[in-house]
């Protein structure tokens with residue numbers, strides 16, 4: 571069942587068309603990634619869904635409620651972690667959450683337990699009585715996620731939840747985010763520039779200049795790039811190249827002393843190549859397409875100028891989540 575429905579949504583700011591005729595749906599209990607470069611229209615779309623902006627045209631629904639016409643019903647169903655932090659730095663972690671519980675009319679008898687649960691879940695319980703101004707960036711972001719959960723929303727919006735965090739803090743935050751759908755019965759709508767983070771999403775839509783340019787599961791999108799690339803060095807590349815071409819009916823190219831070939835499933839083919847060809851294999855490496863390659867292929871540009879290559883911690887967090895996800 572779709573918990574978010576967006577139909578032909580557009581938003582203009584004067585002469586700027588921030589969102590142009592965008593449509594998509596998000597299934598309940600999933601993690602949906604809304605990816606795009608700076609100024610693509612991600613926050614504008616979130617603001618419309620969160621009832622903070624009216625669309626110029628088109629419609630958006632959350633749990634069947636129209637975001638424009640039924641804002642209070644929509645607000646009850648959602649939690650938001652905004653791109654810019656909105657915590658009160660002169661209050662403690664506990665007080666920030668308590669204030670939020672008041673705002674959302676959480677029953678007095680439920681408040682303490684909910685706040686404690688959220689603080690435990692985000693690994694902040696021990697710091698509950700500390701002022702937020704003494705928190706690290708990662709702790710502040712985790713506290714904002716905790717706050718977003720206090721009133722038990724059905725959808726949690728995370729706008730660039732990990733922006734500006736160091737790789738360890740990003741990985742730490744992700745450990746909690748990936749558990750949210752199952753443990754807190756909530757659908758996640760997130761935006762990020764970090765393409766490797768989007769690997770954990772069940773579905774992705776990529777937006778550029780206000781338009782959705784592609785959508786699908788991470789695997790589906792990466793398939794559109796054209797498969798894995800195998801790089802091989804052999805004792806005699808001049809012989810091995812044509813041999814592999816003939817045996818496997820594949821085009822083989824030579825680059826800087828390495829043979830390379832694009833195939834749908836590299837890991838399955840590598841052992842066969844090693845077993846079959848006459849030349850000695852000196853080295854083999856497999857390069858899988860990334861979501862960055864997807865963006866690059868469609869738009870001809872990198873999603874981000876600076877280098878955001880994943881470090882091992884991040885890769886491991888994503889890998890362990892994927893394993894779990896693939897099992898289910």
Ligand SMILES: Nc1ncnc2c1ncn2[C@@H]1O[C@H](COP(=O)(O)OP(=O)(O)OP(=O)(O)O)[C@@H](O)[C@H]1O
Pocket residue numbers: 583586587588606607608609610611612613614615653
């Ligand atoms: N209140 C506003 N008034 C005028 N223009 C706006 C306003 N809000 C957003 N825009 C413009 O709309 C476009 C989309 O902005 P938006 O904030 O939605 O992008 P974004 O994808 O969230 O970018 P980022 O990754 O930098 O957060 C940009 O050109 C931006 O300048």
Ligand SMILES: [Mg+2]
Pocket residue numbers: 612613614653729
């Ligand atoms: Mg934004």
